[in-house]
Amino acid sequence: MPVADPSFSPSIDGLTDATLHDVLIVGGGLVGASLAIALERLGLEVGLIEAAPPGALPAVFDERNLSFAEATVNALSALGVLQKLSAPSGAIERIHISRRGDFGRSLLDAGKYGRREFGRVVVARDFGEALEARLAELPRLRRYRPARFLGLATDDAVQRAVCVSDGDGERVLRARLLVAADGTRSGVRAALGIGSDEHDYRQTLFVTRLRTSRGPDGTAYERLGEHGPTALLPRGDRHYGLIHAVAREDADAVAALDDNAFLARAQEVFGWRAGRFLGCGARSAHPAIRVLAQRTTAARALLVGNAAQTIHPIGAQGFNLGLRDALTLAELIEHARRADPTADCGDPALLAAYVERRRDDRERTLAFSDGLARLTANDAPLLRPLRSLGLFATDRLPSAQAYLVGGAMGYRGDVPALCRQVQA
Template structure:
């Protein structure tokens, strides 16, 4: 799918603002990607207003939840560049090995950090810990204006920007901005107000995440295992715990949610196998419905979409936040080099820069879940041979490793720095 720079937006009215927006950027959505973008823009000296529906507390922000994030190497580089990683590195667990396989088939692919000249391929970090670090870093921003809790209730286009109507506990505020950024998630209000349509694919799957304790130490190894029922992943955490990611068909999700701990662990054990020995002590389970949402355009006049507002991908391969952060840091890089953050040529460069990474990552996640989880016996030898090729053929393994670490297309310069 190509990243189209056209938009279906038709403003209901155009007005002249009472004052010029003076380069102000309005970011709607203070989740993981929106907060990261606001921090990066503030660090670049931009005037930024961040609007977030949740109160500025970790327990109030929906995206700062119990998921265990697999952060690509480029993501950690990017978080370090904006002063966030140092605030949370102590809670992260390095991923030094990755093992990919399919139940009942002979092929597997293994990646080793040392073999690719790095100390880690990525890191595992609870979303709540990253959220806490982002809130602490937001507190140090110099020019950033944060409105939280607050909600965007209306938008009006004028020649040089947007006027946003913001509902806050103190009453309604009107903010003029040269650039409007929609970072407000899969069900983006900004995307809808801009008239940008999205292609939606419901996988009819539900994801359950929790922590478990394996009998054997995972030794900084992440596991991804496919089956007819969907993928299951095991991510290394501190204190010999693991983050379990279990996918089930939506029509049985209610039954799985109702299982007691012993039966849930039995299901996870059956799906994952015994490579880590017996699993035990499951933590609180959290279900998430899975669907793919792809905006048909990333940009509109003086407006842009980032993160899940631009694309929501299947969690297979753990690419969602990683992809969204590269959105945010690419946009921040372009804005920092421009006089006008909402200039059309800037937005078109953003869409062009993001196209290879966005399209490649979305195609990978979508095709992989269909190919690797399709209950088709005739595919079995081809899947096994593909995994063996990635395991044994060095050029293919380098491609797999680099893309897994987030090096695709033209990444933002901030993610190319080495982790300290």
Template structure:
């Protein structure tokens, strides 16, 4: 294997794999270090979740050749947002706003399959798996990385190292980058269930005192469920049998979609925010959950991370076309600059919404109801709100803008 690389991507999850694909054919020597062998069932990020992909993400993944005909994408064409105990609701309809879709829902495992198939077609990509980064040493012209595979180690040198290795990023720690953490004291149950009424492209976000509940459309009356509960209640909810769990979901969500049945496997995930204090260091950059892990409210986590990867790929491809150094400090500064507005706005929106919707104080209930009323009555506000949720914010990558 060539040990002199232009780019070493540490982490082969959804964002790291997307970045590797986006760099395919750029004329760069790129390696992707994956902690586990490249099989969907072994990747921790290719789990039972159902991902709500913003339209910008759908556009980009199509442009990259990740989505082939037959990929089971379920369009999101309508969105219903409400808060238990408050007056009013916000109803977004893509057709009424002059749009085709707001995005699409896809099981994470299906996205993992699609990414792996596309990675297999990246002829110039070096895939190192299984391999974990265990040491990084930054020189003036490169980063020396030590990778471990079982008892064996190998050494590579890269002009740029990308940390795409998740919330507990080794790359972030090795670079000495601090992280701001906040525990939401909540856990999310992620599963699927069958609805009595076909959702037909309708996604729900229902807020309650105990946390949000999201219902995402899938095919054949199946729906993806994300149910947040207080952390202290997670063990009790996890122990419920199917009938008791469905009764609990109805108590929290209501009956808008009719009776629920056939819940899938479920387990709680603790919810916390983790924001890297900076996203670059000398010849290194963080993307995805290594840069920021956000509350799943609004399904912005993967979409935000993908936008990190697409912007970085765009800058690296431009540098390669000019023969420039991919680890140049000016390029990394430009990446930070381009990502700042989107990163700050998306993380703040997610965090503020959790706090605003999580309290049952009367003044907040009145404020929320007035906000729902104003948004529901204004097509201009709805369109602006929808476009931001669709990923069209900040200095976006051109890939996401292509229909």
């Protein structure tokens, strides 16, 4: 979504929508749509501003592969989303971690922890269709689509006034709580005057579907290297999802490779653990840049998902973290409304409770993702034995494995109840 002009301040005369939303969500992607679904059962007036028109999916729902932690699988099942998948998902039963040029490796096995799997792999397009099917069942949700966030209009202490444009022109929508779920370059974040801190990892990630001589057996591979990870995720269609990181200065050359040359390059970096790389689908490229909002709340406003934090995809933490943002907000609103049915969704005390509740999970996940990305990409000779020792220890020390397993399954900090609600 384009960044809005923070100085935008339209006149609201003739533009006001009659509906006062309890919660107005900007962004209909993975996290925004999930939040709308989570709020439906609370009997609130919820609005969802979506850039994509009816019948179309947001651009984020492409051929990328999403790794859902167990906590995410639990929550999305409880919300009735995963049941809408029309294509099979792939189980992650084991996680194999190694680094090119270092000895040692770590193998995490779900069976050792009394689990059938750590999580599941879902194609983003399939997930988008499942979300859309679930959204279509929500009778109270008011969807504005296609619509574009323009900026913040004059508001007061009890509501936010948000200017949008849609097929009927410009209008002002009102909300007790405005939620920014509009991605890394969040227009809402800019309009609220919330700054962000960025770190460019100088890596480009190529994503595609991969066919190998040995089909997936439930093992997810994370092969680390000086230019980032090469990961294989077991999909449900007997293919792997491949994420192959390259140095930014090499990205154009790699993008120009034909399929055979690209496969040979990825094979040389990854090795032969999954057999011979035989073919791949269409490739897409994405820069690895960390963007962290300097704060996640403002008066009657809150940032979730990539609008709050866009992190390196190593360890597949991004969407899982964003979903826990959304579910924590929904849970806090539910608790407040249970105590007082007229409770204000934008109350400062509720937003403060959200920040406190999310602090541990957010800080630990950010530190894990960023630390792993920087440490594994650093090719300094003195670090090699330390990394190898770390992999060796992780493979043999139960406490070290337990730390990785808890994070892999999405259980960091005080997670929402839906994440622990195991489905039959």
